[in-house]
Amino acid sequence: xxxxxxxxxxxxxxxxxxxxxxxxxxxxxxxxxxxxxxxxxxxxxxxxxxxxxxxxxxxxxxxxxxxxxxxxxxxxxxxxxxxxxxxxxxxxxxxxxxxxxxxxxxxxxxxxxxxxxxxxxxxxxxxxxxxxxxxxxxxxxxxxxxxxxxxxxxxxxxxxxxxxxxxxxxxxxxxxxxxxxxxxxxxxxxxxxxxxxxxxxxxxxxxxxxxxxxxxxxxxxxxxxxxxxxxxxxxxxxxxxxxxxxxxxxxxxxxxxxxxxxxxxxxxxxxxxxxxxxxxxxxx
Amino acid sequence: xxxxxxxxxxxxxxxxxxxxxxxxxxxxxxxxxxxxxxxxxxxxxxxxxxxxxxxxxxxxxxxxxxxxxxxxxxxxxxxxxxxxxxxxxxxxxxxxxxxxxxxxxxxxxxxxxxxxxxxxxxxxxxxxxxxxxxxxxxxxxxxxxxxxxxxxxxxxxxxxxxxxxxxxxxxxxxxxxxxxxxxxxxxxxxxxxxxxxxxxxxxxxxxxxxxxxxxxxxxxxxxxxxxxxxxxxxxxxxxxxxxxxxxxxxxxxxxxxxxxxxxxxxxxxxxxxxxxxxxxxxxxxxxxxxxxxxxxxxxxxxx
Numbered sequence: 001x002x003x004x005x006x007x008x009x010x011x012x013x014x015x016x017x018x019x020x021x022x023x024x025x026x027x028x029x030x031x032x033x034x035x036x037x038x039x040x041x042x043x044x045x046x047x048x049x050x051x052x053x054x055x056x057x058x059x060x061x062x063x064x065x066x067x068x069x070x071x072x073x074x075x076x077x078x079x080x081x082x083x084x085x086x087x088x089x090x091x092x093x094x095x096x097x098x099x100x101x102x103x104x105x106x107x108x109x110x111x112x113x114x115x116x117x118x119x120x121x122x123x124x125x126x127x128x129x130x131x132x133x134x135x136x137x138x139x140x141x142x143x144x145x146x147x148x149x150x151x152x153x154x155x156x157x158x159x160x161x162x163x164x165x166x167x168x169x170x171x172x173x174x175x176x177x178x179x180x181x182x183x184x185x186x187x188x189x190x191x192x193x194x195x196x197x198x199x200x201x202x203x204x205x206x207x208x209x210x211x212x213x214x215x216x217x218x219x220x221x222x223x224x225x226x227x228x229x230x231x232x233x234x235x236x237x238x239x240x241x242x243x244x245x246x247x248x249x250x251x252x253x254x255x256x257x258x259x260x261x262x263x264x265x266x267x268x269x270x271x272x273x274x275x276x277x278x279x280x281x282x283x284x
Numbered sequence: 285x286x287x288x289x290x291x292x293x294x295x296x297x298x299x300x301x302x303x304x305x306x307x308x309x310x311x312x313x314x315x316x317x318x319x320x321x322x323x324x325x326x327x328x329x330x331x332x333x334x335x336x337x338x339x340x341x342x343x344x345x346x347x348x349x350x351x352x353x354x355x356x357x358x359x360x361x362x363x364x365x366x367x368x369x370x371x372x373x374x375x376x377x378x379x380x381x382x383x384x385x386x387x388x389x390x391x392x393x394x395x396x397x398x399x400x401x402x403x404x405x406x407x408x409x410x411x412x413x414x415x416x417x418x419x420x421x422x423x424x425x426x427x428x429x430x431x432x433x434x435x436x437x438x439x440x441x442x443x444x445x446x447x448x449x450x451x452x453x454x455x456x457x458x459x460x461x462x463x464x465x466x467x468x469x470x471x472x473x474x475x476x477x478x479x480x481x482x483x484x485x486x487x488x489x490x491x492x493x494x495x496x497x498x499x500x501x502x503x504x505x506x507x508x509x510x511x512x513x514x515x516x517x518x519x520x521x522x523x524x525x526x527x528x529x530x531x532x533x534x535x536x537x538x539x540x541x542x543x544x545x546x547x548x549x550x551x552x553x554x555x556x557x558x559x560x561x562x563x564x565x566x567x568x569x570x571x572x573x574x575x576x577x578x579x580x581x582x583x584x585x586x587x
Contacts, residue, residue, distance in 0.1 A: 008388050015385070019376045089373035093428070095338070096366040097389045098358035267338040268368040268440055269329055275370055 002099065009103035013110020020115065031119060034072060035126050038065040041191060042131050050193055055226035057192075062127030063221045064190030067152065067214035069119035074156035075163065076181055078112050079173045082164025082262075087274050092266040101263055112157055120149065133221055141220045148216030148240070155209040155244040158251025165255075165262035169278060189214050193229040202231060209247045212240045287314050288347075289436055289468045290335060295344035297330050297492075304330050306492040307344070312470055312485075314435075317462045319483035320472045323562050326489045328472040329369075329440055335470070336366055336438050349436060362390055365434035365467075367425045369441045375414025379405060382413055383427055390432035399427050403457070419450035426457065430467070437461070439471035443478060451478075458482055476558050490562055509557040516546035 020026055038061060046058025085091045085104075094100030127133035136142050167173040187201050188194070188211040194202050205211040218226060219235035227233050290312035297305035305327045312318040320328050333339040334346060337353035337360075346353055351360045374382050380396055387393035400406050403423045408416060416424060422442065429437055439458070443451045459482065461467050473479050479486045480500045487497040496506055511529040515522055515536060526532040529549050536544045552560065 004389075008385070011388075012385060015377070015381065023376070085373075088375065089368070089371045092338075092368070093371065093373045093386075096336075096361070096364075096429075097386060097432075098362040099389055103389070267333050268370060269333065269339075271368065271370040275372070 002102075005099040005102040006106055008099070009106025010110055012103060012107035013114070016107060016111045017114040020111065021118070030072075030077065031122065034065070034069060034119065035122050038062070038123060039126055039130050042127075046131060050226060050229050052228045053223075053225045055222045055229070056132050058131035059127070059133045059221055060189075060193070060218060060226070061191055062123070062131050062133045063217040064188075064214045066120055066123045066127070067188075067210055067217050068185055068190050069123050070116050070149070070152050070213060071156050071184070071210045072181060073112060073115045073119055074153065074160040076160075076174070076177050077115060078108070078157065078160035079164035079167055079177060080170045081108065081111065082161060083167050083173045084170040086165075086262060086266065087169050087271075087278065089266075089271050091263055092268070092271060095263055095266060101260075104263075105259065108161070109157075112160070113153070116153055136220050144216065144237070145220045148213060148220070148244075151241065151244040151248060152209060152213035152216065155213070155247035155251065158255035159247065162251065162255045162258045165258040169274060171278075184208055184210055187211075189218075195229050195231060206231070206243070209244055212243045216240045216244075288312070289314050289349060290318075290470065291345070291347045292331070292335065293345040295331065295334060295346060296342045297327070297334065297339070298342045304492055305334075305341075305344075308489070308492070308494055310487060310494065310497070312468060314468055315462075315466050316484040317458070317469045317471070317482050319479035319486045320470065320489055321474070321476060321479040321486050321558075322472075322489035323474055327492045328474075328489055331489065332438055332440050332470065332472050336364070337361075362432055363435045365429035365432065365437040367422075367429040367437070367439045367442060369444055371421075371425050372414075375412065377413050378409070379411055379413055379416070379424060380409040383424070383431060386428050387431045392433055394431050394433060396431065399431060403427050418445060419447075419453070422446075422454065423457070430461065430465075434467065436468045436470070439469065441472055441474070443473070443475070455481055476555055480554075488558070488561065495561060504554050504557075508554070509552045509560040511552070512548075512550045514546065514548040514550070515544045521546065 042058040042061050046056065046061055048057050049055060050057055050060055085108075091104065094104040097103075124133075128135070136145060163177070164173070167176060184205075185191075187197060187205045188208065189205065190210070194205050194211065197205070215230070215235065216237070218230075219237065227235065230236075288311055290310060292308055292310040295305050295308040295310075296303070308327070308331055310318075310320075310331075320331060322328050330339065334341045335348050335353055337348070337356045340354055348356070349360060349363055356364075377385070380400060383396040383399065387396055397406075397409075400409055403426065405420060405423055405427065408420055408424075413421070413424065426439075426442075429439075442458070443454050446454060455478070458469065458471070462469055462482075471482065483500065485497065485499055486503055488495045488503075496503060498506060510525040510527070513524050513526060513529050513532050513536075524532060533544070533547065533549060536547065
């Protein structure tokens with residue numbers, strides 16, 4: 001990739017991020033709803049400790065919701081954005097322009113990372129304001145926070161981009177993805193410890209990045225007494241790195257290929273077909 | 285008229301068992317406005333998408349600005365402008381902002397403000413793209429297509445869905461681009477009047493191949509369906525479409541040894557002739573092959 005496309009892509013991504021921040025519907029529907037849900041849950045039943053530990057339930061939720069923000073932007077917001085780019089023709093527009101595809105990818109990377117940063121910062125701020133959550137004091141905890149956020153992001157962003165190339169349109173993407181994502185949230189220890197769930201459900205949770213990112217964040221924000229409610233009584237940092245890393249590698253192998261294929265397949269005819277289909281759906 | 289900008293030889297496109305293009309031959313020269321005219325489903329958009337490099341052909345040869353469009357890189361892309369029918373992209377971007385963004389990709393772009401002014405979009409410069417009217421949107425698409433100073437501009441059904449006034453304004457814009465900028469323009473349309481008004485040359489695409497190709501006036505004489513000769517004989521109206529209407533009239537006069545009752549010779553309009561051509565050469569029409577075979581001869585005659 002040349003530096004020119006990189007520069008254009010960075011500016012493009014920033015422009016779209018500012019549009020996202022200014023869009024009242026997106027703010028109210030996505031960002032504020034997620035933060036609001038966390039605040040309500042934390043105040044409603046976060047006042048107690050996790051049974052068998054002296055770890056606050058509301059801090060557990062804060063760590064869980066930070067992890068969920070990352071997954072929700074990457075696995076819901078990003079696929080919707082990519083399908084919208086395909087349906088509206090932004091992808092095709094950039095195909096008509098020299099150096100357009102690398103700039104598009106950089107732009108999307110910027111918007112998704114900026115959105116994740118916004119969500120995480122707001123969720124962290126809400127945690128500090130409404131729960132006993134405190135920022136880590138030890139340098140080691142900060143380091144863990146950074147690598148868990150970075151690797152956690154990398155484990156879901158390529159996956160989200162891949163989903164965006166496979167789903168038919170933004171509305172379908174929303175309806176297809178929201179239920180599994182909510183289910184994953186319930187079983188992944190975002191709101192209560194996974195050890196309260198039956199064994200098979202725990203295995204499902206451990207197959208996906210959300211549980212592991214939450215575990216990594218709990219190791220930063222919760223006392224070691226919380227380990228009494230964790231699987232195996234350990235923070236399992238090596239396993240966390242391995243699972244998140246495996247998802248990241250798998251995503252990075254598949255996503256570029258799918259994105260190239262999606263871009264190559266864009267044409268005016270396909271654009272017309274999709275828009276006709278959308279119009280027909282809208283009529284019913 | 286200068287060098288050849290687009291050459292296509294025996295372009296074929298197959299989707300599964302359906303053959304959309306059955307050997308399209310085209311030649312577009314530098315500086316001309318070339319219209320690909322045909323009914324819906326004739327293969328116009330498929331042809332233009334192959335030439336734009338967005339679709340891989342099943343068979344045949346294609347050269348656009350000296351390069352195989354299936355293999356054109358960024359340098360080739362920079363010389364081509366594309367305006368599609370169905371763009372609804374970047375709805376949240378400001379009009380000027382999007383134009384400036386796309387301009388950045390080119391080495392020697394036009395000034396976005398001058399371009400907005402030239403296309404009558406200055407008042408909408410700060411507006412969100414998604415709030416433009418249909419006509420404004422299409423003008424912005426043209427602005428985005430030409431901001432990089434392309435040598436060749438593709439317009440796919442540029443006035444579909446326009447009211448007559450917007451259509452007229454758009455025609456004037458295309459004429460200005462061709463005249464003042466010397467840009468080569470290839471457009472598709474299903475409207476004969478539009479092709480006649482804008483194009484230096486027209487190729488009529490029917491059922492996946494070029495039926496005829498030539499200048500609008502040349503085309504008129506080639507495409508013209510046979511004249512209809514009607515007369516009254518034995519109390520009934522008779523009608524024929526002979527090869528040579530004048531000869532039939534002469535023979536009738538000789539047979540009647542005087543004036544022929546109810547004699548009428550009707551030359552069909554170009555529009556009627558076009559529709560006749562489309563009907564006869566329709567997907568299942570027996571005339572398709574014959575017309576395809578007529579293509580090169582017709583082109584020579586028209587030229």
